[in-house]
Amino acid sequence: MDAQKVDMFIMANGKFFESHHVVQIREKLLTLDDTKWVMIQTLQFKDPTTSLIVSLLAGTLGIDRFMIGDTGMGVGKLLTCGGFGIWAVVDWFLIMGATREKNLLKLQMAL
Amino acid sequence: MSRNKLYTLLALACTAGYVWLYLNYKGIDDINSSFNVCLIKQVTDIPCPSCGSTRAVEAFLHGDFISTIYWNPFGLILISILIIIPVWLLIDLIRRNDSLHHYYGKAEIFLRKRKIAIIAILIVLANWVWNIEKGL
Numbered sequence: 001m002d003a004q005k006v007d008m009f010i011m012a013n014g015k016f017f018e019s020h021h022v023v024q025i026r027e028k029l030l031t032l033d034d035t036k037w038v039m040i041q042t043l044q045f046k047d048p049t050t051s052l053i054v055s056l057l058a059g060t061l062g063i064d065r066f067m068i069g070d071t072g073m074g075v076g077k078l079l080t081c082g083g084f085g086i087w088a089v090v091d092w093f094l095i096m097g098a099t100r101e102k103n104l105l106k107l108q109m110a111l
Numbered sequence: 112m113s114r115n116k117l118y119t120l121l122a123l124a125c126t127a128g129y130v131w132l133y134l135n136y137k138g139i140d141d142i143n144s145s146f147n148v149c150l151i152k153q154v155t156d157i158p159c160p161s162c163g164s165t166r167a168v169e170a171f172l173h174g175d176f177i178s179t180i181y182w183n184p185f186g187l188i189l190i191s192i193l194i195i196i197p198v199w200l201l202i203d204l205i206r207r208n209d210s211l212h213h214y215y216g217k218a219e220i221f222l223r224k225r226k227i228a229i230i231a232i233l234i235v236l237a238n239w240v241w242n243i244e245k246g247l
Contacts, residue, residue, distance in 0.1 A: 060150045060159060070112075071219040076124060078235065079161050079185055079192075081149040083124070084131065088150055 001032045009040060016045040016103045025107065036111065043110055045103040048096035055095040059088040064095050068102045114212040118200060121211075125197050128189070132172075135165055158247040160239040161185050168193075182247075184238060 006029040014022055029040070046068055055064035062077030082088030091098075151159040167186025170178035179186050196211075203211050221227060 069223075071222045072112075072215055073120075075222070079164065079189055080124075080128075081151070081159050081161050081164075084127070084148040085150045085153075086148075 001029055001034055001037060003030060005034075005037060006030055013045060016047070016100060017107075018097065018100045018104070021100075021104055025104075028111065032111065039110060040107075043107065045106065046099050048099040051095050051099045052092070055088075055092055059091050059095075060085070064091060065098075068095070068099050070098070070102075114209045117212055117215060118204070121196055121200060125193060125200075128193050131165065132168060135169060158239075158242045158245075160235050160242060162242055163245075163247045164189055181245075183242070 006026055009029060010022060010026055017025060051064050051068055054067055058064065060077070060082035062074035062082070065071075065074035065077055077083055077087055077091075080087070083090075147153055149159050149162055151157065152162060161183065163183035164186045167179045167182035167184075168190055170176075170182055171186060171190055199211050203209065222231065
């Protein structure tokens with residue numbers, strides 16, 4: 001794929017991925033052919049900041065985990081009052097990273 | 112989620128559950144009656160959908176099934192998880208199998224179906240309203 005297009009994608013979507021993954025994503029995209037470009041453009045990623053807000057407000061109910069697609073962990077949080085309150089607090093710090101990991105998985109599934 | 116990460120998390124969660132039950136059995140409530148781990152209840156004074164689960168499990172252990180349902184029907188789910196998961200986990204570890212991981216993935220997909228999700232959310236909301244009514 002054209003380096004200019006790839007850089008445009010990275011600029012627009014860089015915040016949705018872990019910084020150490022961005023280099024790999026860039027290299028991977030450069031090897032792809034142009035037919036994938038439209039599909040990659042249409043992908044919708046979850047915003048880590050949004051999940052942090054949800055986690056702060058409704059983390060005890062596990063809604064942050066449900067939102068990023070970790071249904072099992074969401075049920076776990078919901079049934080235990082947010083893991084006795086501890087897991088809910090831990091997730092305030094983990095949820096942004098978890099969202100970025102999910103975004104990477106989504107991109108990998110699409111490629 | 113990878114198999115080993117899931118199994119570590121489940122083992123930790125079950126251990127925490129049993130430790131919590133033991134602490135309650137030993138009477139942590141008597142030492143400090145305001146001891147409460149639920150963030151929602153601490154902050155807003157409104158019980159969360161799963162408040163009362165500990166009392167439900169304790170009632171179950173005393174053989175009082177009606178109280179189990181009264182305190183919180185979700186206690187039944189927790190009891191089944193606390194009994195089944197450690198056994199399943201051990202069997203999987205001994206056999207070097209990943210059946211629990213496989214079915215965890217299937218359960219996630221099942222719960223994500225629109226109809227199932229809506230029903231589950233309604234049940235949780237109904238239970239929440241009932242919890243607030245009971246004033247747990």
